[in-house]
Amino acid sequence: MNRNIVNIKGTPSGLVFYFDSSESGFGQLCAALEEKLLGSGDFFLNADYIIDSPDQFSAEELAVLEGILAKYHLHKGEPLPHMLPNDEKYEVIYQTAGGNSLLVTRSVRSGQKLSVRGNAVVMGDINPGGEIVATGNIVVMGCCRGVLHAGAEGDDSCYILAYNLAAQQLRIASHVATVPPDAGLSPLKLAVIQNNCIILTDYIPSQFKETMAAQEA
Numbered sequence: 001m002n003r004n005i006v007n008i009k010g011t012p013s014g015l016v017f018y019f020d021s022s023e024s025g026f027g028q029l030c031a032a033l034e035e036k037l038l039g040s041g042d043f044f045l046n047a048d049y050i051i052d053s054p055d056q057f058s059a060e061e062l063a064v065l066e067g068i069l070a071k072y073h074l075h076k077g078e079p080l081p082h083m084l085p086n087d088e089k090y091e092v093i094y095q096t097a098g099g100n101s102l103l104v105t106r107s108v109r110s111g112q113k114l115s116v117r118g119n120a121v122v123m124g125d126i127n128p129g130g131e132i133v134a135t136g137n138i139v140v141m142g143c144c145r146g147v148l149h150a151g152a153e154g155d156d157s158c159y160i161l162a163y164n165l166a167a168q169q170l171r172i173a174s175h176v177a178t179v180p181p182d183a184g185l186s187p188l189k190l191a192v193i194q195n196n197c198i199i200l201t202d203y204i205p206s207q208f209k210e211t212m213a214a215q216e217a
Contacts, residue, residue: 003005005019005020005021005023005024005028005029005032006018006019006020006029006033006036007020007123008036008103008105008123008141009105009123009138009217010105014047014048014049014050015044015047015048015049015050015074016049016050016051016052016079017033017049017050017051017058017065017069018044018052018053019033019050019051019052019053019057019065019085021056021057023186025062026057026061029065029072029076030064030065030068033065033068033069033139034068035187036141037068037069037072037074038068038072038205039139039141039161039188040072040121040141041139041161041202041208043101043119043121043133043139044072044073044074045073045101045217046073046074046075046174046198047057047075048074048075048076048077048113049074049075049076049077050076050077051065051066054185067122067214069179069214072192073142076138085155089101092212096127097207099106101115101116101119101120101121101135101136102116102118102119102120102121103121103123104120104121104122104123104124105123105124106121106124107124107125107126107130107142108122108124108125108126108127108131108132108146109127109129109130110127110129110146111129111130111134112126112130112131113130113132113133114130114131114132114133115133115134116132116133116134116136117134117135118134118135118136119135119136119137119138119139120132120134120139121139121141122138122139122140122141122178122217123141123142124139124141124142125140125142125143125144125145126140126142126143126144126145126146126147126148126167127145128145128146129146129148130145130146130147131146131147131148131149131151131153132146132147132148132149133153134150134154135151135152136151136155136157136158137150137151137158137159137160137161138150138158138160138161138162139160139161140160140161140162140163140165141158141163142163142164143163143164143166144162144163144165144166144167145163145166145167145168146167146168147167147169147170147171148160148162148167148169148170149170149171149172150172150173150191151172151173152171152173154173155173156172156174156175156193157186157193158172158173159172159191159192160172160190160192161188161189161190161191161203162188162189162191163187163188163189164187165179165180165191165200166179167190168190170198170200171198172191172193174190175193175196175197175198176198177197177198179193180200180202188202188203189201189202189203190203190208201203
Protein backbone atom coordinates (compact mmCIF):
# COMPACT_ATOMS: atom_id res chain seq x y z
CA MET A 1 0.00 0.00 0.00
CA ASN A 2 1.25 3.49 -0.86
CA ARG A 3 1.26 5.27 2.50
CA ASN A 4 2.09 8.58 0.83
CA ILE A 5 -1.53 9.01 -0.25
CA VAL A 6 -2.23 10.21 3.31
CA ASN A 7 0.01 12.85 4.90
CA ILE A 8 -0.21 14.57 8.27
CA LYS A 9 1.25 17.96 9.12
CA GLY A 10 1.34 19.67 12.48
CA THR A 11 0.39 23.33 12.81
CA PRO A 12 -0.06 25.56 15.87
CA SER A 13 -3.82 25.01 15.47
CA GLY A 14 -3.68 21.23 15.26
CA LEU A 15 -3.18 18.48 12.71
CA VAL A 16 -3.91 18.80 9.01
CA PHE A 17 -4.71 15.63 7.02
CA TYR A 18 -3.87 15.66 3.31
CA PHE A 19 -5.43 12.99 1.07
CA ASP A 20 -4.26 12.25 -2.48
CA SER A 21 -7.38 10.91 -4.17
CA SER A 22 -6.08 11.49 -7.71
CA GLU A 23 -4.84 7.92 -8.18
CA SER A 24 -6.32 6.13 -5.16
CA GLY A 25 -9.76 4.81 -4.41
CA PHE A 26 -11.62 5.89 -1.29
CA GLY A 27 -11.14 2.45 0.29
CA GLN A 28 -7.36 2.75 -0.16
CA LEU A 29 -7.39 6.18 1.48
CA CYS A 30 -9.30 4.83 4.47
CA ALA A 31 -6.92 1.88 4.83
CA ALA A 32 -3.86 4.15 4.62
CA LEU A 33 -5.37 6.51 7.21
CA GLU A 34 -6.06 3.61 9.58
CA GLU A 35 -2.50 2.34 9.12
CA LYS A 36 -0.95 5.72 9.96
CA LEU A 37 -3.15 6.30 12.99
CA LEU A 38 -2.59 2.79 14.29
CA GLY A 39 1.17 3.22 13.98
CA SER A 40 1.16 6.54 15.84
CA GLY A 41 0.02 5.00 19.16
CA ASP A 42 -1.10 7.71 21.61
CA PHE A 43 0.95 10.54 20.10
CA PHE A 44 -2.10 12.19 18.53
CA LEU A 45 -4.44 11.48 21.43
CA ASN A 46 -7.09 14.23 21.85
CA ALA A 47 -5.59 16.36 19.06
CA ASP A 48 -7.68 18.75 16.96
CA TYR A 49 -7.61 18.17 13.22
CA ILE A 50 -8.93 19.44 9.92
CA ILE A 51 -9.11 17.75 6.52
CA ASP A 52 -7.45 19.63 3.67
CA SER A 53 -9.54 20.07 0.49
CA PRO A 54 -12.70 18.44 1.86
CA ASP A 55 -14.51 19.24 -1.41
CA GLN A 56 -12.84 16.23 -3.02
CA PHE A 57 -15.11 13.98 -0.93
CA SER A 58 -18.85 13.49 -0.78
CA ALA A 59 -20.69 14.14 2.47
CA GLU A 60 -20.91 10.39 3.07
CA GLU A 61 -17.16 9.91 2.49
CA LEU A 62 -16.31 12.79 4.83
CA ALA A 63 -18.48 11.17 7.50
CA VAL A 64 -16.53 7.92 7.11
CA LEU A 65 -13.16 9.71 7.42
CA GLU A 66 -14.35 11.66 10.45
CA GLY A 67 -15.57 8.42 12.00
CA ILE A 68 -12.12 6.85 11.60
CA LEU A 69 -10.45 9.90 13.15
CA ALA A 70 -12.93 9.93 16.04
CA LYS A 71 -12.18 6.26 16.70
CA TYR A 72 -8.57 7.27 17.43
CA HIS A 73 -9.76 10.11 19.74
CA LEU A 74 -9.08 13.01 17.39
CA HIS A 75 -11.41 16.00 17.45
CA LYS A 76 -12.63 17.96 14.45
CA GLY A 77 -11.33 21.53 14.57
CA GLU A 78 -12.14 24.79 12.83
CA PRO A 79 -10.75 25.43 9.32
CA LEU A 80 -7.51 27.40 9.37
CA PRO A 81 -7.68 30.95 7.99
CA HIS A 82 -4.52 30.29 6.02
CA MET A 83 -3.15 26.90 5.00
CA LEU A 84 0.61 26.46 4.84
CA PRO A 85 1.85 25.11 1.51
CA ASN A 86 2.61 21.39 1.43
CA ASP A 87 6.32 21.89 0.79
CA GLU A 88 6.93 24.42 3.57
CA LYS A 89 9.31 23.20 6.27
CA TYR A 90 8.33 23.88 9.84
CA GLU A 91 8.34 22.25 13.24
CA VAL A 92 6.01 22.61 16.19
CA ILE A 93 5.98 21.41 19.77
CA TYR A 94 2.94 19.24 20.26
CA GLN A 95 1.63 18.48 23.76
CA THR A 96 0.43 14.89 24.11
CA ALA A 97 -0.78 12.74 26.96
CA GLY A 98 2.78 11.47 27.39
CA GLY A 99 4.42 14.88 27.68
CA ASN A 100 6.12 17.17 25.15
CA SER A 101 6.72 15.71 21.71
CA LEU A 102 8.32 17.40 18.73
CA LEU A 103 6.28 16.77 15.59
CA VAL A 104 8.55 17.18 12.56
CA THR A 105 6.73 17.48 9.26
CA ARG A 106 9.69 17.14 6.92
CA SER A 107 12.47 14.70 6.12
CA VAL A 108 15.88 14.83 7.80
CA ARG A 109 18.61 15.11 5.18
CA SER A 110 22.21 13.93 5.27
CA GLY A 111 24.29 16.00 7.69
CA GLN A 112 21.27 17.19 9.67
CA LYS A 113 20.87 16.32 13.36
CA LEU A 114 17.68 16.84 15.28
CA SER A 115 17.95 16.83 19.09
CA VAL A 116 14.70 16.64 21.05
CA ARG A 117 14.01 16.87 24.78
CA GLY A 118 11.06 14.50 24.92
CA ASN A 119 9.57 12.30 22.20
CA ALA A 120 10.36 12.79 18.50
CA VAL A 121 7.69 12.09 15.89
CA VAL A 122 8.93 12.44 12.31
CA MET A 123 6.44 12.55 9.43
CA GLY A 124 9.13 12.09 6.81
CA ASP A 125 12.24 10.09 5.91
CA ILE A 126 15.56 9.96 7.75
CA ASN A 127 18.12 9.93 4.95
CA PRO A 128 21.59 8.34 5.26
CA GLY A 129 23.75 10.68 7.34
CA GLY A 130 20.73 12.16 9.10
CA GLU A 131 20.35 11.72 12.85
CA ILE A 132 17.55 11.94 15.42
CA VAL A 133 18.44 12.13 19.12
CA ALA A 134 15.65 12.20 21.72
CA THR A 135 15.51 11.88 25.49
CA GLY A 136 12.22 10.01 25.02
CA ASN A 137 10.81 7.71 22.35
CA ILE A 138 11.27 8.05 18.59
CA VAL A 139 8.57 7.37 16.00
CA VAL A 140 9.38 7.66 12.29
CA MET A 141 6.48 7.48 9.83
CA GLY A 142 8.75 7.32 6.79
CA CYS A 143 11.77 5.35 5.60
CA CYS A 144 14.65 5.43 8.10
CA ARG A 145 18.18 5.04 6.76
CA GLY A 146 20.03 7.28 9.21
CA VAL A 147 20.84 7.12 12.94
CA LEU A 148 18.25 7.00 15.72
CA HIS A 149 19.06 7.49 19.42
CA ALA A 150 16.17 7.21 21.89
CA GLY A 151 16.51 7.59 25.67
CA ALA A 152 19.57 9.75 25.10
CA GLU A 153 19.85 10.67 28.79
CA GLY A 154 19.99 7.04 29.89
CA ASP A 155 16.34 5.95 29.92
CA ASP A 156 16.44 2.36 28.66
CA SER A 157 12.64 2.02 28.89
CA CYS A 158 12.33 4.11 25.71
CA TYR A 159 11.55 2.59 22.34
CA ILE A 160 11.98 3.24 18.62
CA LEU A 161 9.08 2.66 16.23
CA ALA A 162 9.64 3.09 12.49
CA TYR A 163 8.37 2.17 9.06
CA ASN A 164 10.80 0.77 6.48
CA LEU A 165 13.58 0.53 9.03
CA ALA A 166 16.99 0.33 7.39
CA ALA A 167 18.86 2.53 9.87
CA GLN A 168 22.64 2.83 9.89
CA GLN A 169 22.56 2.58 13.68
CA LEU A 170 20.01 2.27 16.50
CA ARG A 171 20.73 3.47 20.02
CA ILE A 172 18.58 3.28 23.12
CA ALA A 173 20.21 4.82 26.20
CA SER A 174 23.79 3.44 26.14
CA HIS A 175 22.91 0.39 24.01
CA VAL A 176 23.90 0.29 20.34
CA ALA A 177 22.77 -1.99 17.51
CA THR A 178 22.68 -2.15 13.74
CA VAL A 179 19.72 -3.35 11.71
CA PRO A 180 20.40 -6.88 10.43
CA PRO A 181 20.16 -7.48 6.68
CA ASP A 182 17.33 -9.97 7.16
CA ALA A 183 15.15 -7.36 8.88
CA GLY A 184 13.77 -6.47 5.46
CA LEU A 185 11.41 -3.58 4.85
CA SER A 186 8.39 -4.82 6.78
CA PRO A 187 5.78 -2.13 7.39
CA LEU A 188 6.50 -1.36 11.03
CA LYS A 189 9.33 -2.32 13.38
CA LEU A 190 9.73 -1.85 17.14
CA ALA A 191 13.10 -1.65 18.91
CA VAL A 192 13.23 -2.03 22.71
CA ILE A 193 15.71 -3.07 25.39
CA GLN A 194 15.40 -6.64 26.62
CA ASN A 195 18.08 -8.42 28.67
CA ASN A 196 20.44 -5.47 28.18
CA CYS A 197 20.24 -5.74 24.39
CA ILE A 198 18.30 -3.92 21.70
CA ILE A 199 15.68 -6.31 20.32
CA LEU A 200 14.06 -5.57 16.96
CA THR A 201 10.62 -7.08 16.32
CA ASP A 202 7.53 -6.53 14.21
CA TYR A 203 5.18 -4.06 15.83
CA ILE A 204 1.97 -5.82 16.88
CA PRO A 205 -0.47 -3.41 18.59
CA SER A 206 -2.04 -6.09 20.77
CA GLN A 207 1.37 -7.03 22.17
CA PHE A 208 2.83 -3.54 22.51
CA LYS A 209 1.52 -2.80 26.02
CA GLU A 210 2.65 -6.23 27.21
CA THR A 211 6.14 -5.58 25.85
CA MET A 212 6.40 -2.22 27.58
CA ALA A 213 5.01 -3.65 30.84
CA ALA A 214 7.64 -6.41 30.76
CA GLN A 215 10.35 -3.74 30.46
CA GLU A 216 9.13 -1.98 33.58
CA ALA A 217 8.82 -5.19 35.61
